[in-house]
Amino acid sequence: xxxxxxxxxxxxxxxxxxxxxxxxxxxxxxxxxxxxxxxxxxxxxxxxxxxxxxxxxxxxxxxxxxxxxxxxxxxxxxxxxxxxxxxxxxxxxxxxxxxxxxxxxxxxxxx
Amino acid sequence: xxxxxxxxxxxxxxxxxxxxxxxxxxxxxxxxxxxxxxxxxxxxxxxxxxxxxxxxxxxxxxxxxxxxxxxxxxxxxxxxxxxxxxxxxxxxxxxxxxxxxxxxxxxxxxx
Numbered sequence: 001x002x003x004x005x006x007x008x009x010x011x012x013x014x015x016x017x018x019x020x021x022x023x024x025x026x027x028x029x030x031x032x033x034x035x036x037x038x039x040x041x042x043x044x045x046x047x048x049x050x051x052x053x054x055x056x057x058x059x060x061x062x063x064x065x066x067x068x069x070x071x072x073x074x075x076x077x078x079x080x081x082x083x084x085x086x087x088x089x090x091x092x093x094x095x096x097x098x099x100x101x102x103x104x105x106x107x108x109x110x111x
Numbered sequence: 112x113x114x115x116x117x118x119x120x121x122x123x124x125x126x127x128x129x130x131x132x133x134x135x136x137x138x139x140x141x142x143x144x145x146x147x148x149x150x151x152x153x154x155x156x157x158x159x160x161x162x163x164x165x166x167x168x169x170x171x172x173x174x175x176x177x178x179x180x181x182x183x184x185x186x187x188x189x190x191x192x193x194x195x196x197x198x199x200x201x202x203x204x205x206x207x208x209x210x211x212x213x214x215x216x217x218x219x220x221x222x
């Protein structure tokens with residue numbers, strides 16, 4: 001099993017550009033989530049999904065969209081990148097909101 | 112909203128010294144999880160505590176969940192350089208609630 005995979009590992013965007021961060025898991029987990037990690041701020045929940053076709057907002061959802069068309073994939077879309085979205089983004093999955101398995105992360109810089 | 116406070120933010124110790132990080136919630140938690148993140152890495156699950164007053168041990172690590180299920184601690188005995196990283200607690204309110212992460216305690220160990 002590959003676990004949770006994320007692409008790309010690094011990305012630099014200009015203000016106003018859009019992009020999609022990819023996340024996939026091969027553990028058949030129903031629950032998936034996106035977090036952002038900023039220095040001194042811990043992990044903050046952006047969006048989450050409890051299963052295919054179901055998504056909901058977390059603590060900091062503004063500027064981001066998600067969709068969950070399959071159990072395996074949970075992409076995160078930045079609609080119009082802003083410097084405040086410079087961060088490290090982690091995708092995670094879990095079977096029943098228990099132990100979370102994190103991907104390796106995407107380091108995003110918005111200039 | 113629900114907050115999970117974690118102290119200290121940083122801890123510098125000499126190898127062989129003990130280390131403790133504390134986690135406090137403003138509300139009763141259904142369970143609490145602990146994660147470790149190595150520098151440049153992603154969070155990795157360590158343990159989950161569910162019962163009031165629960166104590167669990169993993170080699171040199173001791174985890175406690177308070178009687179009121181509002182606080183928790185992680186204690187490392189005789190730290191080693193391999194313990195370096197940031198330790199996060201994450202609390203959940205209710206069986207269907209999302210995890211709320213503390214801001215983490217960054218541990219450095221001087222050999």
